[in-house]
Amino acid sequence: MAEAPSLALRCTELHRYLGEGDGRVHVLKGVSFEARRGQVYAIVGPSGCGKSTLLYLLGLLDQPDGGSIEINGHTMSNSDDLARTAARGAHIGFVFQFHFLMLEFTALENVMMPMRKLAKLAPADMEARAHQLLESVGLGEKTHRLGTQLSGGEQQRVAVARALANEPSIILADEPTGNLDVKNSGMVFDLLTRLAKDHGQAVILVTHNPEIAQRCDVIRPMRDGLFV
Amino acid sequence: MSPNFHIAYRFLTAKKRAMLMSLSCTVLGVGLFILTQATTSGFEEFFIKTILGTDGAIRIEDKFQDTLRVMSASAGTDFEVSQRDGVKYIEGVEEPKALIKELKNFSNVIAAAPVLRGSVQIRSSFKNETAQIFGIEIDEQLRVSDLGKQVIGGSGALARFRENEAGAIVGRVLADRLQLEVGNSIQVVIGSELTRLRVTTIFETGVQDIDKVRLYVHMSQARSILKKPTGVSFVQVSVFDRDRAPQTAAHIQWVLHHHAVAWQVREKTWLETFYALKLSSAITVSIFTLIAGLAMFNTLAMIVLEKTKDIAILRSMGYERSDITRIFLWQAVIVLLVGAVVGCLVGAGTTYAVSHLPLHLTGIFKTDTFQVYWSPWHYLAAVTTAAIMVMIASLFPARRAARFEPGDIVRGTAQ
Known part of the structure; x- marks a missing residue:
């Protein structure tokens, strides 16, 4: 019997409130979730149901008001900012809807950015890996173009390459194809899933696109702050 | 990187x-700071050189009253001078040769020269003027002052004075008022006594208060005019390290029992005026560096x-x-470093240009150009001021x- 892929992420009974005073909203109402390496998860649901809030909590960009988050077996929900920042750099890659490339930098520099912070590789190795990642997303010819000189689809592919730069165990993608046309959506999704599978990474993506969601290994629909 | x-x-x-x-404000702040400090210090330095070259670094006068000698000194004379702290002095230096010999033992002393001073009336063919006669030993005086550079006509003019026992070196303003030229004769009047002298040389220090009243004569001539066969009014001293003059003066006073005044004390009023000017210009110009700080704050706040x-x-x-803090502070550091280097170059360039601007001044000194003083401390102070302003202003946005x-931020709710 084949061994189950190892657990990359687990959250238990997550609660999150947003806003203050009368406008305070209970966005997540005790969400539990697990993600294993090599699997692609889709979190779907209507706007405002808490998908993105959950994703930011899982990515340690935000802190929960209750519950726990484990990344590769380490409880991170109560850790300080430095530990969460270090965990983000080492274990998590992000792809955002609006790609968030740093436009003053070339594609190559954008991909090298997380590697330079982690500083695990020599500069020449970082550059070689960034070249290899950009090749794998089909941008080998455009490594020295600035973010402003790339199309939306190309920028999102650079963002995918950047998310993979430090070989994280978890890729979190918030509507990664939400801003792209059909052709580019399919290309970016294929890239994400192929590279994640190849490298045994857990991919968790939030999407409104049912076609994209159908192609994932696991679909988790959400409504009113809970998985349904 | x-x-x-x-x-x-x-x-x-x-x-x-x-x-x-931001960069131009920093450059302007640093450059102007350097320029104003160079010019205010330049005039101050020029003033100090002028007064050191005229009246020396230390003046030794009035012996402390010795208990035993008071009795003999005060028996037939009125040489006693009461001091406000209760100390009494005997006016003048009674034994200048012995004192000058002792002064050679002080490591900071270069040379010392005796001077006999007194008030007289000078009469020319045209008018009378009150003047101060300074009896000097010319060779000794040249070692403690810049008289050699101050005489009009150079070494030839000094040679004429040396050769003529009745010669006089007259201040430029005094000579103009009496309409005197080299070769003219003057009468020195004190009481009913009248002595005829010949103007051999004219000198100009640029210090109005000196040039309008002073005339130098040979010591022997002064003794005859002032009826002082022994002793001198004071001994003028030149030193190696002018900044140590107050300590040297205090040491001399303690060892030789004569009142010794350093140039810093003697010229305190003017020096304090220069200090106030320097400080006020530094404060004014610091406003430019404050603007540089504000510009940096604005730039960084915008970038944030x-x-x-x-x-x-x-x-x-x-x-x-x-x-993230470092990324924004680095931006301030980059602007600051470039601004400081360019500002220093601009400061040096404008200082050089200003030093060649014509400016005719007489009064407390005489100059034909702007006076500037080159000091690395001005550059250090300018850069430090800019660094403090820019870095404090950058800290908040960073x-x-x-x-x-x-x-x-990702959710779009960052404030």
Whole structure:
């Protein structure tokens, strides 16, 4: 019997409130979730149901008001900012809807950015890996173009390459194809899933696109702050 | 290149106009600071050189009253001078040769010269003027002053004085008032006594108060005119280290029991005026560096606002809050370093240009050009002032950037 892929992420009974005073909203109402390496998860649901809030909590960009988050077996929900920042750099890659490339930098520099912070590789190795990642997303010819000189689809592919730069165990993608046309959506999704599978990474993506969601290994629909 | 510096450099160069604004304010602040300090210090330095070259670094006068001698000294004379602290002095230096011999034992003393001074009336063919006659030993006086440079006509003019026992070196303003030229004769009147002298030389220090009243004569002639066969009014001393003159004067006073005054005490009023001028110009010019700080604050605050998404992505990639602070502080450092280097060059260039500007001044000194003083301390003070202003102004936006929660930025609720 084949061994189950190892657990990359687990959250238990997550609660999150947003806003203050009368406008305070209970966005997540005790969400539990697990993600294993090599699997692609889709979190779907209507706007405002808490998908993105959950994703930011899982990515340690935000802190929960209750519950726990484990990344590769380490409880991170109560850790300080430095530990969460270090965990983000080492274990998590992000792809955002609006790609968030740093436009003053070339594609190559954008991909090298997380590697330079982690500083695990020599500069020449970082550059070689960034070249290899950009090749794998089909941008080998455009490594020295600035973010402003790339199309939306190309920028999102650079963002995918950047998310993979430090070989994280978890890729979190918030509507990664939400801003792209059909052709580019399919290309970016294929890239994400192929590279994640190849490298045994857990991919968790939030999407409104049912076609994209159908192609994932696991679909988790959400409504009113809970998985349904 | 560290990643933080690399990011800072790119952020900054992407905002060229704002960066150039901050940079020009820094350059202007540093450059003007250097220029104003160079000119105010230049005039101060020139004044100090003038007074050192005229009245020397230390003046020794009035012996402390010795209990046993008071009785003999005060028996037939009125030489006693009461001091406000209760100390009494015997006016003048009774034994200048012995005193000058003793002065050679002080390591900071270069030379010493005796001077006999007294008030007289000078009468020319045209009018009378009150004057101060200074009896000097010319060779000794030349070792403690710049009289050799101050005489009009150089060594030839001095030679004429040396050769003529009745010669006089007359201040330029006094000579003009009496309409005197070299070769004219004057009458020195004291009481009913009248002595005829010949103007052999004219000198000019540029110090109006000296040039309008002073005339130098040979010591023997002064003794005859002032009826002082022994002793002198004071001994003028030149020193190796002018800044140590107060300590040397105090040492002399303690060892030789004569009242010794250093130039810093003697010229205190003018020196304090120069200090106040220097301070006030430094404060005024510091406003430019304050503007540089404000411009830097503005630039960084703008970059922080425009780069919130970049801050979020950097934080999501593992960049710490301290990295974000450093990225923004590096931008300030880059502007500061470039601004300081260019500002120093601009300061040096304008100082050089100003030093060649014609400016005719007489009064407390005489000059035909702007006086400047080159000191590395001016550059250090300018850069330090700019650094304090710019770095304090940068700290606020840098810390604000570091406080952003990446989740809030991505969600679009960052404040």
